[in-house]
Amino acid sequence: DTAVSQTPKYLVTQMGNDKSIKCEQNLGHDTMYWYKQDSKKFLKIMFSYNNKELIINETVPNRFSPKSPDKAHLNLHINSLELGDSAVYFCASSQEGGLRTQYFGPGTRLLVL
């Protein structure tokens, strides 16, 4: 059973398009996160939701909008994709947030052409 799953695994698209990445966790956690990993493998947090409420909102362009329909899901929608958005996006979840261990999904490799 996959604990944290993401779809799609790969996403290749043209500049200017709008795309979404979905994340689901079956761990019963109430906190979920989105991270961006750039080409140098640097991992940086973008957003975090706790019980469907936005808790962490780092300096991210407005083109990125997270949405949490329920505690088990956190989706990431990206408008007007740019070349610099090419990266690997990781979803993670934890119990109660804070300093609890975060469990990561397999990542979504986004390539913007």
Added chain:
Amino acid sequence: AQSVTQPDIHITVSEGASLELRCNYSYGATPYLFWYVQSPGQGLQLLLKYFSGDTLVQGIKGFEAEFKRSQSSFNLRKPSVHWSDAAEYFCAVGSTDSWGKFQFGAGTQVVVTP
């Protein structure tokens, strides 16, 4: 400012040899420390974590790490590496005053030679 440093970008080690990966942090509050491993094309898997108590922490896959407050370090070790240990290793730090905001180091890529 809070920071996490992994001084070694790349380490090559022979199979069967010992491995030590360095992690240094700079945090104002009490740090909570983690080591994650990322195999090629995969997500991050937790190896071990330190919150409090015994400063020598045992993790999965035969890894251990030692928290040294005086040196602001949390180095990861394995006595004898296997070819399957080839991966990217990330040190991460959280603190009580930065809810959920783990700061990750830049990673250390480990290559294992026969």
